[in-house]
């Protein structure tokens with residue numbers, strides 16, 4: 001346990017901009033207020049949304065700030081009135097008050113969840129945004145059910161791997177896509193029934209044969225500005241596309257949705273209600289305990305290399321998660 005009053009290291013951003021605006025600095029030791037918990041961070045997860053915030057492209061926190069939403073570690077101290085979390089417990093967090101790219105994070109008690117012994121801290125840092133997004137998209141938004149066929153369009157990254165594991169554990173048939181041989185092998189290792197190369201010309205034409213002419217019931221879409229028009233053409237009757245990621249505009253033919261009674265559904269994790277979030281994390285903790293959820297870590301980097309982690313997460317060739325180790 002860290003000595004009280006000592007300086008702790010954190011990544012700080014003083015102006016929005018490129019990855020280089022993130023710098024490692026000393027910060028005062030944190031102490032919890034009523035209902036709050038201080039976590040000694042052992043690993044922090046890097047998500048694409050962290051890069052949008054740092055660039056000033058989405059929700060802008062007051063400057064300076066410490067980036068990062070996801071982390072795992074050990075509870076260092078708890079504030080007055082905290083009853084569900086004890087000092088010394090292994091935990092993962094679903095958001096923080098102070099930022100996750102740091103040796104220490106201040107959280108609300110509701111943001112702290114138990115991390116089973118068999119799940120490493122690096123894996124713990126890979127749970128919240130990817131798994132909660134995949135869970136919410138699949139179950140709460142698409143209302144996917146056992147026996148349905150799910151296309152995880154972009155299956156090699158954080159959300160995609162989570163989606164494969166969640167869909168398989170619920171009895172769905174899964175087709176995943178990846179942009180590299182290494183990524184596609186990972187998709188198959190995770191148990192997906194089929195894998196396709198999303199850079200190969202006409203790759204979605206294989207869907208008809210792979211689904212015996214049925215089409216896919218649900219598409220979890222990581223890059224809608226590229227794929228939405230084609231997604232609508234591979235849907236089964238009553239199919240649903242959930243837009244998880246999109247980085248631009250696209251033209252679609254609405255008749256493709258009309259003729260299939262299809263739905264295009266958007267979702268943003270930040271819109272999750274507290275009641276939905278507590279249901280999601282109860283399911284995720286159960287899945288981690290029973291071993292159906294096993295976060296895949298592609299790269300671990302020291303905290304000081306946060307700028308490199310932001311460059312690499314935006315490059316093609318995803319392979320599970322990138323995590324920072326304080």
Ligand SMILES: NC(=O)c1ccc[n+]([C@@H]2O[C@H](COP(=O)([O-])OP(=O)(O)OC[C@H]3O[C@@H](n4cnc5c(N)ncnc54)[C@H](OP(=O)(O)O)[C@@H]3O)[C@@H](O)[C@H]2O)c1
Nearest residue numbers: 048133154155156157158159179244245267268269317318
């Ligand atoms: N709506 C929300 O609340 C929410 C929450 C979390 C994430 N997201 C967004 O969802 C996206 C995925 O997040 P992530 O954490 O999984 O990111 P990630 O780990 O960086 O993975 C990106 C994924 O997109 C795939 N991709 C690249 N080109 C593609 C294409 N042409 N067609 C289909 N997929 C393609 C990548 O595959 P290869 O690298 O193998 O080509 C990889 O599987 C990001 O845009 C992120 O901002 C949204």
